[in-house]
Amino acid sequence: MIDNNRIVIALDYTNESDVLAMVDQLEPQSCRLKVGKELFTYCGPQLVQKLIDRGFDVFLDLKYHDIPNTVAGAVKASAELGVWMVNVHASGGFSMMKAAAEALKAFDKPPLLIAVTVLTSTAQSDLDQLDIPGKIEDRVLHYAKLAKEAGLDGVVCSAQEAARLKAELGPEFLLVTPGIRPKGADAGDQHRIVTPAKAITDGSDYLVVGRPITKASQPLQVLREINTEVESSLR
Numbered sequence: 001m002i003d004n005n006r007i008v009i010a011l012d013y014t015n016e017s018d019v020l021a022m023v024d025q026l027e028p029q030s031c032r033l034k035v036g037k038e039l040f041t042y043c044g045p046q047l048v049q050k051l052i053d054r055g056f057d058v059f060l061d062l063k064y065h066d067i068p069n070t071v072a073g074a075v076k077a078s079a080e081l082g083v084w085m086v087n088v089h090a091s092g093g094f095s096m097m098k099a100a101a102e103a104l105k106a107f108d109k110p111p112l113l114i115a116v117t118v119l120t121s122t123a124q125s126d127l128d129q130l131d132i133p134g135k136i137e138d139r140v141l142h143y144a145k146l147a148k149e150a151g152l153d154g155v156v157c158s159a160q161e162a163a164r165l166k167a168e169l170g171p172e173f174l175l176v177t178p179g180i181r182p183k184g185a186d187a188g189d190q191h192r193i194v195t196p197a198k199a200i201t202d203g204s205d206y207l208v209v210g211r212p213i214t215k216a217s218q219p220l221q222v223l224r225e226i227n228t229e230v231e232s233s234l235r
């Protein structure tokens with residue numbers, strides 16, 4: 001069962017003091033935290049451990065994409081760190097995803113393992129430029145089906161694809177959706193954006209939100225507003 005704590009804050013900072021200045025204002029009951037490539041490269045597993053020790057669920061977003069043996073080892077390391085969620089790139093392929101899922105079988109309380117489908121910063125024109133055929137939403141669905149078959153718990157996608165994915169893959173398969181923008185917020189480099197209310201209504205399980213909160217003059221106020229929007233959409 002998923003609770004009402006649906007927001008995952010993307011801590012895309014460059015140093016520990018900025019992270020802790022933000023995290024000290026937050027409570028584990030009102031959000032989860034995401035550590036991505038930038039922060040992890042600056043501050044490493046020690047900071048992840050500090051966030052876990054403060055009682056937060058941590059999504060380690062390193063988007064592993066490598067040979068199956070290497071990804072299995074990296075996923076195992078993240079489980080040993082005690083994170084709540086970890087991700088791989090679905091485009092790494094079925095064998096790679098399966099190896100990652102297998103690596104977690106040895107753990108009593110493994111992290112949720114999810115696959116990134118097509119990045120929310122990707123537009124149809126980007127796929128065309130890469131000479132990748134087909135529509136984004138079809139590719140997302142195809143990758144999500146492969147991830148489910150490989151034994152993963154869910155996918156990262158845009159909430160624009162959430163309704164279709166929930167209908168095709170069932171309620172238990174988790175949808176983690178970045179590219180969340182409250183009405184009027186700056187899209188930045190994101191292309192496939194959705195409001196918190198629409199994301200929840202369409203079936204997103206967890207909403208990843210970075211800059212709309214972290215760059216706000218009053219981050220806590222924005223988090224509260226988003227949580228209120230989420231709660232009323234869940235009712």
Ligand SMILES: O=C(O)c1cc(=O)[nH]c(=O)n1[C@@H]1O[C@H](COP(=O)(O)O)[C@@H](O)[C@H]1O
Binds near residue numbers: 087190
């Ligand atoms: O895996 C992710 O978290 C991710 C996948 C994706 O498709 N798009 C995406 O934006 N993300 C991450 O989600 C966060 C979104 O941040 P904002 O655009 O600032 O809200 C960033 O930390 C991204 O690295």
